[in-house]
Amino acid sequence: MRGGLTGFALRSLWNRRGSVLLSVLTLAITVALLLMVERVRMETREGFLRSVSGVDLIVGARGHPVQLLLYSVFRLGDATNNLSWESYQALAEHPQVGWTVPISLGDSHRGYRVVGTTAEYFARLGGGDGAAEFSAGGAFGETFEAVIGAEVARRLNYSVGTAIELAHGTGRINLHNHDDRPFRVSGILAPTGTPLDQGIYVSLQAIEAIHLNWRSGTRIGSAPDLDEAQLAALQPRSITAVFVGAQRRAAVFSLQRMVNGYRAEPLTGLLPGVTMQQLWQLTGGAETALRFASYALVGCALMVLLSGLLSTLNERRREMALLRAVGAGARHVFALLLVEALLLVLLALLLGLLLAIVGLLLATPWLHAQFGIQLREIWPGMTEMQVLLGLLLSGALVGLIPAITAYRRTLLDGLTVDR
Amino acid sequence: MEAATAHNEQHALALDQLRFGWDPASTLLHINQLSLERGQTLLLSGPSGSGKSTLLNLIGGVLQPRSGSIIVAGQTLSSLSTRQRDRFRAENLGIIFQQFNLLPFLSVVDNVLLPLQFAPQRRAASGDNPTQRRQRAEYLLDALGLQAEHWQRPSHRLSVGQQQRVAAARALIGAPALLLADEPTSALDPVNRDRFVDLLLAEANSSACAVLMVSHDPALADRFADQASLLDLGSTAQAA
Ligand SMILES: Nc1ncnc2c1ncn2[C@@H]1O[C@H](COP(=O)(O)OP(=O)(O)OP(=O)(O)O)[C@@H](O)[C@H]1O
Ligand SMILES: [Mg+2]
Numbered sequence: 109m110r111g112g113l114t115g116f117a118l119r120s121l122w123n124r125r126g127s128v129l130l131s132v133l134t135l136a137i138t139v140a141l142l143l144m145v146e147r148v149r150m151e152t153r154e155g156f157l158r159s160v161s162g163v164d165l166i167v168g169a170r171g172h173p174v175q176l177l178l179y180s181v182f183r184l185g186d187a188t189n190n191l192s193w194e195s196y197q198a199l200a201e202h203p204q205v206g207w208t209v210p211i212s213l214g215d216s217h218r219g220y221r222v223v224g225t226t227a228e229y230f231a232r233l234g235g236g237d238g239a240a241e242f243s244a245g246g247a248f249g250e251t252f253e254a255v256i257g258a259e260v261a262r263r264l265n266y267s268v269g270t271a272i273e274l275a276h277g278t279g280r281i282n283l284h285n286h287d288d289r290p291f292r293v294s295g296i297l298a299p300t301g302t303p304l305d306q307g308i309y310v311s312l313q314a315i316e317a318i319h320l321n322w323r324s325g326t327r328i329g330s331a332p333d334l335d336e337a338q339l340a341a342l343q344p345r346s347i348t349a350v351f352v353g354a355q356r357r358a359a360v361f362s363l364q365r366m367v368n369g370y371r372a373e374p375l376t377g378l379l380p381g382v383t384m385q386q387l388w389q390l391t392g393g394a395e396t397a398l399r400f401a402s403y404a405l406v407g408c409a410l411m412v413l414l415s416g417l418l419s420t421l422n423e424r425r426r427e428m429a430l431l432r433a434v435g436a437g438a439r440h441v442f443a444l445l446l447v448e449a450l451l452l453v454l455l456a457l458l459l460g461l462l463l464a465i466v467g468l469l470l471a472t473p474w475l476h477a478q479f480g481i482q483l484r485e486i487w488p489g490m491t492e493m494q495v496l497l498g499l500l501l502s503g504a505l506v507g508l509i510p511a512i513t514a515y516r517r518t519l520l521d522g523l524t525v526d527r
Numbered sequence: 528m529e530a531a532t533a534h535n536e537q538h539a540l541a542l543d544q545l546r547f548g549w550d551p552a553s554t555l556l557h558i559n560q561l562s563l564e565r566g567q568t569l570l571l572s573g574p575s576g577s578g579k580s581t582l583l584n585l586i587g588g589v590l591q592p593r594s595g596s597i598i599v600a601g602q603t604l605s606s607l608s609t610r611q612r613d614r615f616r617a618e619n620l621g622i623i624f625q626q627f628n629l630l631p632f633l634s635v636v637d638n639v640l641l642p643l644q645f646a647p648q649r650r651a652a653s654g655d656n657p658t659q660r661r662q663r664a665e666y667l668l669d670a671l672g673l674q675a676e677h678w679q680r681p682s683h684r685l686s687v688g689q690q691q692r693v694a695a696a697r698a699l700i701g702a703p704a705l706l707l708a709d710e711p712t713s714a715l716d717p718v719n720r721d722r723f724v725d726l727l728l729a730e731a732n733s734s735a736c737a738v739l740m741v742s743h744d745p746a747l748a749d750r751f752a753d754q755a756s757l758l759d760l761g762s763t764a765q766a767a
Pocket of ligand 2: 579580581709
């Protein structure tokens with residue numbers, strides 16, 4: 109039976125397919141759930157990291173790095189302080205700094221944040237490894253031109269040439285519109301699955317221009333009419349944050365020290381990767397709970413499988429005695445039961461993997477629309493393989509229980525099962 | 528030792544001063560001497576609980592005697608390891624139970640071929656290739672009175688009498704030295720019983736296979752060359 113053991117187990121299982129199928133399905137569904145949770149978790153982290161992949165340092169006014177990260181990258185919350193244009197210029201001219209992209213936040217359009225920045229933003233923070241891609245049009249050229257993210261375009265149904273008004277502030281209601289200065293959409297960014305998709309991008313000069321007649325949050329009179337040359341000469345007095353690329357990677361830490369110890373103004377410089385880790389530690393609790401729950405479900409399903417296997421052992425005592433009579437050793441009985449359990453677990457894992465892939469394919473548009481999570485990779489990777497291998501091992505351990513039970517019982521029963 | 532082995536090779540089974548008990552305080556089985564030559568048949572009787580089934584487990588090498596020796600086909604069982612005894616059982620014994628003799632998930636023919644999975648010598652003896660072995664199984668089924676129309680049916684659809692014929696074919700395939708049958712006819716009506724035993728003994732005889740059948744049924748006695756009662760074997764030296 110050496111070679112035929114698996115075939116033997118398969119035929120025995122097929123004979124009982126009605127009762128085993130249910131527990132295999134249960135296990136498969138929980139495995140699929142676990143795999144999907146893991147995949148979405150990894151893709152989310154991946155997406156977050158991707159949104160700042162080329163950035164070495166983010167600099168803002170003194171504050172908690174996680175907060176700075178949240179408002180500068182994820183556009184969550186507001187900056188409490190700005191940093192001065194002088195500090196920005198000092199930073200930009202620092203010999204160890206390769207490039208800088210300043211951003212100025214504070215305005216919005218129908219719930220989407222407006223980012224005042226330079227055209228270099230699209231080259232440096234493309235949401236991937238390289239520059240951002242435009243699905244239509246191009247970067248802002250004239251002052252009152254705006255680039256919109258893929259989601260903004262899709263949700264609000266905007267196209268190149270659409271005129272939009274920006275609102276002062278970032279709330280959703282009772283905002284004063286900068287209705288004296290409408291913008292024209294000059295370009296639409298291709299979707300990236302990062303916060304890039306949710307922004308409206310204009311030049312720093314445009315931000316200055318629409319605030320020329322504003323003092324401390326209210327509008328005074330009407331905006332002065334300036335020509336393009338005058339507009340181009342406008343210089344912000346302060347900005348919200350700066351994305352920095354170092355000349356050399358090795359210089360990043362000394363740059364961070366320099367920023368954090370900056371004399372003229374209290375600043376905070378953060379390393380995106382490190383602060384992202386801190387952010388994950390903050391959100392880790394919920395994540396861990398979710399993972400724990402999905403592992404617990406798989407555990408329950410394994411128990412269902414186990415109880416199914418154990419409950420049939422009694423009816424199968426005659427089968428085992430018969431096998432002993434035709435020459436099977438107790439070790440064959442052990443192996444048969446173990447192989448049966450392994451086959452069931454293997455089937456459940458394959459089925460679960462399949463379900464997970466189908467589930468992710470189906471969930472992708474919804475996840476993207478609802479949470480902005482873009483699944484780049486749906487096919488199983490190393491992590492999934494490790495999870496599946498771990499589950500197979502757990503399945504083997506679970507399978508040991510009926511195998512050992514049957515082994516001990518067959519030694520007692522021998523060839524006769526009259527009792 | 529050489530001589531003894533040579534002598535015992537004549538025997539399909541030889542028990543000598545066999546003692547066995549489930550608990551150390553009492554002795555259930557006590558057999559001074561019992562031997563069966565190849566092709567010989569013996570009907571063993573004994574009241575319920577006298578240890579008939581236990582004896583089959585001892586001969587099958589699944590239980591160990593407290594003392595004494597069991598020699599099957601010239602081989603002393605106690606000199607074999609557990610593993611070797613399993614293999615030895617596969618090669619040299621055919622076993623038929625009272626009922627529930629078939630694996631439900633195998634076809635009738637595959638049930639007959641089952642012992643060959645564990646017994647390479649019996650496999651070789653029953654045919655050179657799968658087709659030949661299958662033909663051998665079908666020949667035995669036919670000889671034991673199971674018509675071809677039943678061969679492909681799921682084994683649990685067969686009547687008890689038909690199942691016992693399949694079990695007999697399985698016990699006989701590959702010509703083992705000894706066939707052990709533990710009350711194989713108790714679920715059969717008299718007509719079926721007689722036909723079954725006749726065919727079984729005829730087929731065993733043609734492959735020189737010794738038969739040790741356990742039964743309460745006195746009506747079977749005259750079909751066997753010898754009869755013995757388990758209770759007598761302990762007091763008088765009984766040999767064939
Ligand atoms: N595994 C076991 N452990 C302990 N005692 C056992 C075991 N198997 C059988 N016995 C006892 O050994 C005795 C003989 O049992 P056995 O089954 O050999 O009898 P039998 O002669 O085959 O009876 P029957 O004609 O009813 O089949 C009985 O008293 C039984 O309870
Ligand atoms: Mg019995």
